[in-house]
Amino acid sequence: MSFPAHVAAACLLACVLTAVGGPAVVRADDQAHDPDQRHATDTPYSTLAMRDLFVARPRLGMLESLVANALLARPTDGEQDPGGDGYRGPSQKRCGKRICVHYAVRGADAPPSRRWVRRTLRVLGSVWDHEVGDLRFRPPPADRRRGGDSRFDVYLADVGRRGLFGYCTPERRLRGERFAASSYCVVDDDFARRQFGARPVDSLRVTIAHEFFHAIQFGYDFREDPWLLESTATWIEETFADRVDDNRRYLRFGTVHRPAVPLDDFSNDRYAHYGTWAWWEYLSDRHGGGLVRAVWRQADTVGDAPDHYSVDALEAVLQRHEGLPRALTSYAVANLWPADTYPEGSRWPAARVGRAVRLGQAQRSDAVRVRIDHLAARHLAFAPAGDLRSHRWRLRVTVDAPRRRAAARVTVVRSGGRRATHAVRLDRRGDAALTVRFDRRAVARVVVTLVNTSSRYRCGRRTMFACRGVPRDDDARFQVIARLIRR
Incomplete structure (x- = not known):
């Protein structure tokens, strides 16, 4: 045969x-x-x-x-x-x-x-x-x-x-x-x-x-690292043949639509590494078109070049700007409304958000626990019930996150569509609390964005992540307690 x-x-x-x-x-x-x-x-x-x-x-x-x-x-x-x-x-x-x-x-x-x-x-x-x-x-x-x-x-x-x-x-x-x-x-x-x-x-x-x-x-x-090879090669398609938009097909598999996927994810039977070209689009829009080249210079091996692995190279470049944790957190929030962030974002899929928890006088609080892998995010939503009509209603959001390697943001979506995003200042233990307006007439929902910013690996373990390593802080535990209060 x-x-x-x-x-x-x-x-x-x-x-x-x-x-x-x-x-x-x-x-x-x-x-x-x-x-x-x-x-x-x-x-x-x-x-x-x-x-x-x-x-x-x-x-x-x-x-x-x-x-x-x-x-x-x-x-x-x-x-x-x-x-x-x-x-x-x-x-x-x-x-x-x-x-x-x-x-x-x-x-x-x-x-x-x-x-x-x-x-x-x-x-x-x-x-x-x-x-x-x-x-x-x-x-x-x-x-x-x-x-x-x-x-x-x-x-x-x-x-x-x-x-x-x-x-x-x-x-x-x-x-x-x-x-x-x-x-x-x-x-x-x-x-x-x-x-x-x-x-x-x-x-x-x-x-x-x-x-x-x-x-x-x-x-x-x-x-x-393969994710860097493929995500930047897919990004460069956009810079050369912007009107073709062939790479748009991969966005629903990558970190724009699926925030829980790690930034450095690569797999033979998934397509996240192609869809993550949007990460480089986001950073280039914020910090200039030379950012990707700067990352590759940090990854360069020729002569006396630094020879950093992918995430290490990325961190070295972003240290000159806002830092990787802040950039990743802002990116996660931006992907909730891509039409407001990217030139062609109105045709992009938005980030997945967990089903909104509706709070009112019958149910005044709820606790949501999630686990998040390294360099990934989750979005939780809370919506006011119809009986919260007084402007005196507030939502107290308490976050319990891992120490030092986490970030959080709270976005209030107004009934008319306007939004306000608030930084959540986590203390050394990873705890924080924030109070925002939560009456039905003014607020449509509140979205809590949680990010595992860890970039720690045990390298050389024959994986397909950065430095062929095993992430040290995957499956990290986060908890959000949302409670109604009235002023």
Whole structure:
């Protein structure tokens, strides 16, 4: 019984990564299908799968190394590429000053026309100008003439048949550097609407913006935490192809709509890391477009760079501004009403809020207990019953939170829609109390935002969180007591 080449390659990749103790990342990196179809396609050729294989290769045995080398082969290596992307015939390339586009002359991987090849090269040039020129990221390292010369190489192949937009592969470590590498990319050969459900040129633009940024990242630190790799690559789509909005599909899986998901969450079968691109949008709007570049400079490994892991790099940058705890808390509150925070927020999903507890003269108090993981939040709501008509009614909100690694805000939503958000000053024990107006005529509801701001890890434990670590303060206990009083 025979199997398609890419299926056999997927099995080989899973076995190799399992053998070295790495995550067997075999789900498609950038699936063309709706994110709800989470298991529609399994393929070895995802950016992070290839990255994990590249990282693991020095520890492999002879046979496993041969398998790894074959999986990392370029499409122009033909039959040496067992994953299904090797060209089965002659190929050509069209080059600009900095980039070459390689394509098959005939067969399933051949693009529809040379005009499409020229268009791909133009988009690549525009992306380079934007990400390297405008945003001032370092260009991808030169590959020592692996594709024929030192220019960056992109290959066209029919990866859409396996549910992929494209992928990038780190290939060679830079001389004198342990964790920076040159790379190449593969993108779909035509982005046909029947496969991707969108205008081909739109799919082309967001894919190249995303994947080329992975090539840039590999020149900083190819080992970096996966949530940072994917969330910033998805964010950069918005900066280059703002009107396409392909990344909007992921918001309902990320920290905008699901505040209880940790900021650094990454999983092979969930999509939070894509949806968390909104975090970088939020920070860039507040602190300028150079903030993401500043984080990558802190994560950089080249020369005497700091080489911080993702959350450590983020903290180092935010210390110059408001600090990570305050930024994360403000972000959680902002996501309750995204239309007021983001330029396109009126089309975004809002943060989930627990069902409102209605308090009145029949039920004058309630206690709500929740558990919150690191770098995550929960929203609780309280609404006045119809019998609270006097302007003298107040709501006393008492918060019992973990010491030092927690934050809280209280937002009063007026009947007419206006809002006022109040900081809750937790003492050293994590306790605080705040009194706000709570009569039916003036107040629609009161929302209490609770945040676990902990960024402590036991690193190097083979997880998919930051620094491959185990969070030290997950499942933290919070309690809110809401009690009616009358003045």
